[in-house]
Amino acid sequence: MRRSASAAIIAAVLLLSIASTSAFNITILLSRHPGFEVFNDLLSRTHLAGEINRRSTITVLAVANDRIGSITGKTEDIQRRILSDHVILDYYDLRKLDKIKEKRTILTTLFQASGVADDQQGFLAVVRRRDGSVMFGSAVRGAPLDARLEGPVAAYPYNISVLSISQPIIAPGIDGEWRSPPLRPPPPPPMAKAPAPVEKVSPPAPPPAESPVEEEPADAPASAPAPAPGPADAPSADAPAADADDNQEAAKKPNAAAKEVVTGVAFGLVVALASFLAA
Numbered sequence: 294m295r296r297s298a299s300a301a302i303i304a305a306v307l308l309l310s311i312a313s314t315s316a317f318n319i320t321i322l323l324s325r326h327p328g329f330e331v332f333n334d335l336l337s338r339t340h341l342a343g344e345i346n347r348r349s350t351i352t353v354l355a356v357a358n359d360r361i362g363s364i365t366g367k368t369e370d371i372q373r374r375i376l377s378d379h380v381i382l383d384y385y386d387l388r389k390l391d392k393i394k395e396k397r398t399i400l401t402t403l404f405q406a407s408g409v410a411d412d413q414q415g416f417l418a419v420v421r422r423r424d425g426s427v428m429f430g431s432a433v434r435g436a437p438l439d440a441r442l443e444g445p446v447a448a449y450p451y452n453i454s455v456l457s458i459s460q461p462i463i464a465p466g467i468d469g470e471w472r473s474p475p476l477r478p479p480p481p482p483p484m485a486k487a488p489a490p491v492e493k494v495s496p497p498a499p500p501p502a503e504s505p506v507e508e509e510p511a512d513a514p515a516s517a518p519a520p521a522p523g524p525a526d527a528p529s530a531d532a533p534a535a536d537a538d539d540n541q542e543a544a545k546k547p548n549a550a551a552k553e554v555v556t557g558v559a560f561g562l563v564v565a566l567a568s569f570l571a572a
């Protein structure tokens with residue numbers, strides 16, 4: 294009897310922890326995609342990572358290491374303001390952005406939710422140009438739409454989408470300076486300095502072929518190839534295709550309800566066990 298009671302307690306605790314853990318962790322998610330270490334680190338330092346993880350429907354506009362330079366020198370408070378303007382309080386993936394056509398669409402950010410944004414600083418504007426490019430910028434009047442959508446980084450439909458943009462979006466006045474137009478990022482260096490992903494180990498080089506190389510001088514350098522860099526970042530497994538944008542609204546509620554039910558069931562189980570054991 295003791296054994297089954299403790300097994301039940303363990304099960305209840307497991308259920309509880311499943312119910313209270315969010316399905317995504319932006320820090321872990323970004324760390325699987327080399328090239329965004331600086332942005333990821335800034336999200337943690339400014340404590341925005343925790344705020345992002347607490348949300349259930351969110352889009353993060355991430356900036357690659359080699360494009361983020363203009364933010365790194367700012368104070369932590371300014372960094373937090375700027376980065377929270379890169380967090381959209383809705384789920385946008387490529388498919389949903391496809392639907393905005395050439396209409397200028399306004400998006401609400403986490404900066405707006407912070408309550409300290411002036412004017413339109415807490416909003417972004419996005420437009421899809423005729424050539425198909427998608428451009429983001431601050432919604433502040435006169436601010437340029439010059440941050441180009443580069444592509445998807447990761448997504449858990451319809452909870453979190455991480456998209457890469459070509460440069461930081463710095464709303465006029467957000468950092469106490471008027472910058473018009475925003476500084477152009479330096480051209481990207483030939484090789485991003487991102488470390489190779491840990492999980493991608495190059496296969497051991499095959500042993501050299503037996504046949505002697507007769508026509509080359511004896512002291513020719515061995516043609517052993519340098520350790521090959523890992524293959525280019527493979528299409529991410531955690532970016533499942535979004536198939537049913539239109540179901541998004543419908544999908545929201547049952548999930549939330551399910552989560553509550555799980556929490557409720559687990560809680561009930563613990564309470565019941567506690568009283569059972571106390572009896």
Ligand SMILES: *[C@@H]1O[C@H](CO)[C@@H](O)[C@H](O)[C@H]1NC(C)=O
Pocket residue numbers: 318319320321343346
């Ligand atoms: C997300 O992952 C980071 C790094 O492992 C960890 O420090 C942090 O506590 C996690 N946050 C949540 C909400 O699980």
Ligand SMILES: *[C@@H]1O[C@H](CO)[C@@H](O)[C@H](O)[C@H]1NC(C)=O
Pocket residue numbers: 314315316317348349350451452544545546547548549550552
């Ligand atoms: C995912 O989104 C749905 C709908 O908004 C929400 O009910 C659910 O709690 C979210 N999941 C997580 C882990 O945030």
